[in-house]
Amino acid sequence: xxxxxxxxxxxxxxxxxxxxxxxxxxxxxxxxxxxxxxxxxxxxxxxxxxxxxxxxxxxxxxxxxxxxxxxxxxxxxxxxxxxxxxxxxxxxxxxxxxxxxxxxxxxx
Amino acid sequence: xxxxxxxxxxxxxxxxxxxxxxxxxxxxxxxxxxxxxxxxxxxxxxxxxxxxxxxxxxxxxxxxxxxxxxxxxxxxxxxxxxxxxxxxxxxxxxxxxxxxxxxxxxxxxxxxxx
Numbered sequence: 001x002x003x004x005x006x007x008x009x010x011x012x013x014x015x016x017x018x019x020x021x022x023x024x025x026x027x028x029x030x031x032x033x034x035x036x037x038x039x040x041x042x043x044x045x046x047x048x049x050x051x052x053x054x055x056x057x058x059x060x061x062x063x064x065x066x067x068x069x070x071x072x073x074x075x076x077x078x079x080x081x082x083x084x085x086x087x088x089x090x091x092x093x094x095x096x097x098x099x100x101x102x103x104x105x106x107x108x
Numbered sequence: 109x110x111x112x113x114x115x116x117x118x119x120x121x122x123x124x125x126x127x128x129x130x131x132x133x134x135x136x137x138x139x140x141x142x143x144x145x146x147x148x149x150x151x152x153x154x155x156x157x158x159x160x161x162x163x164x165x166x167x168x169x170x171x172x173x174x175x176x177x178x179x180x181x182x183x184x185x186x187x188x189x190x191x192x193x194x195x196x197x198x199x200x201x202x203x204x205x206x207x208x209x210x211x212x213x214x215x216x217x218x219x220x221x222x
Contacts, residue, residue, distance in 0.1 A: 032208055034210060034211075036211070043214065043216070044151075044199065044201075044213040045212075045213065046210040046211070046212075049208065051208045052208075088211075094139055094205075094209075095153065095156055095163075096141070096153070097153060098143070098150060098151040098152075098153075099150065100149070101150065
């Protein structure tokens, strides 16, 4: 069965501190990996995807196939990073499964 | 491009009534998905259309839920009769057909069944 685990429901960090949002997945085949974010009063939107190897708003995510992890990192948290973050693998026929989400709270 | 739109944004109905949610995807997006977030829980997959065909409806909770996408454009999700546990936020998303295409979400419909 496809499963996504985000162990932290809430992660609080001080502004300027490093951030790591954990994601482990259990998936058949080789899924594409995405992180989605929902800021307050906004719709859920793509933050970044593994295939692009990009850094968005200072965030990066490293895929570790051995550990089946896709943790999201940022070296220095900003207040505007406060939001709900969802790890989301996409498998066969582009079915996207969402994790439970982690609420990131950046304390000024 | 216009985004994914959902209607209504909020709906409050009584147990036993019927509600129909509508989703207009981004033009040209063959994939259309319905998801649901019940209070305090994760976003759960309901079903996936490719054009007008149901690709995967494994997440539909029971036969009180009926989704359609006639003509491969907009989609409707009908709940009949509604139960208390159906309350939650229903999200629609669309995407192009290539494997790396991300989902574009609507704002969701908040359904409250009393």
